Amino acid sequence: MKDLFFYGTLCHEPLLRLVLGRDDAVTVPARLPDHEALWVRDNAFPMIRHAPGRAAEGLLLRDVTIEDLARLDFYEGGFGYDLRDVMVDGPDGSVPARVYFPQEGLWPPGAPWSLPDWEAKWAGITLHAAEEAMARFGRVPAEAVRPLMPIFRSRGWARQMAANPAPQTLRSGMTGADVQMTSRDDGYDGFFRIRTFDIAHRRFDGCMTDPVPREAFIAFDAALVLPYDPMRDEILLIEQLRYGPIGRGDPAPWVLEPIAGLVDAGEEPADCARREAVEEAKLELGDLRPMVRVYASPGYSSEFFHCFLGLCDLAGRGGELGGLDAENEDIRSHVIGFDRALALIDSGEINAGPLVMMILWLARHRAALRAAA
Structure with a gap:
């Protein structure tokens, strides 16, 4: 199976590992000649297009498995991207590879893409969104995920804002470290989410409770x-x-x-x-x-x-x-x-x-x- 070239968010290795569902992926630096990576206008991800004389920097994923390709097709399909054959300059010279291109006319191009800028603002949000998206792998088609991606990102943004808690001057000093949760798989995933889980927490007397089943409504x-x-x-x-x-x-x-x-x-x-x-x-x-x-x-x-x-x-x-x-x-x-x-x-x-x-x-x-x- 041909190698895959990534030029955008999947060059962020924590995201790549999450989408692949494994930690042992082999990647090497590479570049795609006569192409450029651009932000999708007013969005948090990039696109690529033909641009003579330019080159898109990225990573080459080697030893791609059938499972890898299925998971990547599902994730990229959520954005409306399809694979095309290209020739990529890697450490060993020019090699055949495949790359995800946006479907024709789907996304308007914006400014030149910057992975560091994306990582500074969007990496955490995108990791949360990808976690929600990939939880649907094997259950729904990629087309069903596409309209939900902005919702997934909004929930990820809410989690980032929650990281700055209110003061604890009257409340106890207990934190999330004093809570133990085990998720179950019988909730609901849509515009809203209902999470089902077993939870134990530290009591005010210092002891831990026994696990009890609970549900939570995950909104925005x-x-x-x-x-x-x-x-x-x-x-x-x-x-x-x-x-x-x-x-x-x-x-x-x-x-x-x-x-x-x-x-x-x-x-x-x-x-x-x-x-x-x-x-x-x-x-x-x-x-x-x-x-x-x-x-x-x-x-x-x-x-x-x-x-x-x-x-x-x-x-x-x-x-x-x-x-x-x-x-x-x-x-x-x-x-x-x-x-x-x-x-x-x-x-x-x-x-x-x-x-x-x-x-x-x-x-x-x-x-x-x-x-x-």
Whole structure:
């Protein structure tokens, strides 16, 4: 079987080992003449194309097995890449090899590719995404994985952001090292994940518990923003249909909420908050103030909220329809006075926990914000 030439992310050997499912792969430096590697525009991976006079640097994988090729085809197929025959310059001269090229017209080219730049920002995220992707090897076709790759990367980004924990001044000093988990294979893997596992942990008396079976809902980090006009003392809320109330049997499943959205891989939560304000309410925010960073429901879910107050001018706003057609969103905005918002909390009409929390945060800071306006 011909050797395989890698020019992009698979030159990062931890990723190559993960995709191959083995640690003993033999690689040597090589280059592909008359080609160049480029970033895929607005993405976290590269592409390659014909470029006379240039050369793409990379690695040559030798002793490729049938299993290797099946696993690589599955992983690269998730990006829309197919193998082509080429001649590669290796340590022993020019040798025949195969390389993964993007399907024609699938990805737009960007700037020249840089493996060190990718490793600095994207390696950890990509390793997590590849772990999720390769867990589906042998279970689903590669085409089924392709639309999920951005979701896998977003979960990887959430794990990176989780590596900076909140203070432990009142809580115990115990850490993840005091937890023992053994995963089981009977969960659910899709846009969301349900992980099933056996878990034991250190007790407050220092002893370890016995293993017990548990489940966890693996979601994403989200950015939430409450637009506030301190001059008018008004806030903007959005209203949309929500599936949680439907599942609970609520006869009125349209919910009042803050503007919110999932944080894309590599995106700062504050940038996500601004992006979502435009998408959901056609609103450009001014100063953005951090509120709180909290787990939505830590007993069973990894979902994590980055909450912001967005200062803005709400004169003449309210009643606009927003949302992205591509995401089948149907959103209406409401602009109300702060006292009305408190009354809606008291009546129960505002029944989304994050919105209640953010309005009560604003109650603590409202006087200072209005005085400074």
